[in-house]
Amino acid sequence: MTPLLEVEELRVRYGAVEALHGVSFAANAGEVTALIGANGAGKSSTLAAISGVIPARGRIRFDGRDIAGAPPYAIVRAGIVQVPEGREILARMTVEENLLMGLRGRDRSELASAYERFPILRERRALLAGALSGGEQQMLAIARALLARPRLLLLDEPSLGLAPLIVKQVFETLADLKRQGVTMVLVEQNALRALRLADRAYVMDLGRIVMNGTGGELLRDEGVARTYLGG
Ligand SMILES: Nc1ncnc2c1ncn2[C@@H]1O[C@H](COP(=O)(O)OP(=O)(O)OP(=O)(O)O)[C@@H](O)[C@H]1O
Ligand SMILES: [Mg+2]
Incomplete structure (x- = not known):
């Protein structure tokens, strides 16, 4: 494949200063690919380069096409x-107005799919997005991205700064998306949850990939456990 x-x-x-020193990895369709690593390892820079929002050297192929150097709107397209x-x-627009932006002009009847997936957003649709809890805001961000009909979803630390119970909910949402076949590249400092979810995972350190394997393999690796799982 x-x-x-x-x-x-x-x-x-x-x-x-070079922040990424030749990073190579791949993501299969229908799978969750996790990038884990400490602060400053280069995870966000990797996603930003793929999204086209910062310049990068090297090759980025998506569905067989070379997209390196393409502008952000072309990458989204x-x-x-x-x-x-x-x-x-x-924050100062309503939940529904935020969702409408994800549709980029398509018929608003498609909002129904977002509300089915996230009933809480239907309940809160007339509220200002800034009034939502942190977890609800994260769901809104994910829902809006899904409305753009992605073939690949890039997630940068979706659990950052959220209370443990909310972190659990966010990862349950990601597990649902995985079951529905959404292809994801997930950047996380919560390595334990990321590795449990991931089909394949890559460990980044100081701008390099230093290890990769299935999520299960990395969970069982002693070095990974010591450095990233706090045990
Ligand atoms: N805009 C910038 N200007 C200068 N250096 C930057 C910039 N953004 C990131 N860096 C540096 O590039 C390196 C990689 O940073 P990056 O944000 O990609 O790491 P990260 O793995 O996402 O870290 P974190 O876990 O803190 O989000 C770091 O040394 C960081 O200081
Ligand atoms: Mg980051």
């Missing part, structure tokens, strides 16, 4: 949609 996304020798620099961090929803 050819991977849906293939990243080869990705290099990113900020000014004089190709089907790669990044879920911004929860707090990047438009």
